[in-house]
Amino acid sequence: MNKQPETIEQLRQSFAYGSRSNLNFKFIKGLSDDEFGAFLEELLAAIAATTDDGNADRVIDAAYRWQLESYVGHLGDPADFPHRHDDTPLASLGKPLSECTVALLTSSGHFVEGDDPRPFDVEDMTQAEAEARIGEFLSAAPSISAVPVDTPPSQLRVRHGGYPIASVAADHQVALPLEHMTALANDGVIGGLAPTAYSFVGATSQVRLRKKNAPEWAEQLRDDGVDAVLLVPV
């Protein structure tokens, strides 16, 4: 029996957790078939030009512009945005930043070697398995990992099924700027870096996060005595 030819839609979807999964390009799933064609056309033209002059900026730029088109260009009516809020909670520092202890919190999926959050009780879950189980992550409550800010970089681990982790794995400060914040504390820009940073896997149940975990984590930060928080979503 002849295999059914793959449709353009199936091809697009294969880049997001499918047979050709590449989380850098999962946005392709959100493009229309026509847009996908236009993206490929631009990409090929950019590669041809880059072949001659070696300037890859136009290739990177084409990928970036279509990523924006997929995420931002397709937003539709803001009223339909899930988890929209019309109010804005606002707090004030009350003292100069140079006297404030600032905490760091990111949704990067970092943890310290030997302190694996063990999602779904799996020992040493791989990045590939985290990507394969993305649906389960998205319906489960998150857990948060405490990262002492003096953790040697060699002991940092990262695993997150929702984004391409290679850049963060190559340099944790792409999302978890422990050394930058320490240096800014030493330079007196901030009063100090809170001794514990926090990281969680942002691909999680949004309802559970909003109702239960986020308020608990906020209380933890208050117990930690921090004056302000820098957050880095990925």
Add this chain to the structure above:
Amino acid sequence: MSVGHVQRAIESIGIPTVGVYVRSFGHIPELMGVARAAITKHPMGRPLGAPGDSERQRSVVLAALSLLERDEQAIVELPDPWRAGAGAAPT
């Protein structure tokens, strides 16, 4: 969206926050009612800059921290275009 929930929860109990969002998620701070956000022209997965680009990472962190001194909602797009780095953390 995840960090938007966390940011709102922290701000709600009286602790000022600032988030660094890539432009693909740059609509989230306003739609979710987040107090302060710095938005970078970086691709998804590289919020503060490229691996090894310590200069950019530090400048984004500094720009974000400076927003903490604002007492009104502050959502600011950082102007610097993406640039590649060394590909790995400096040793």
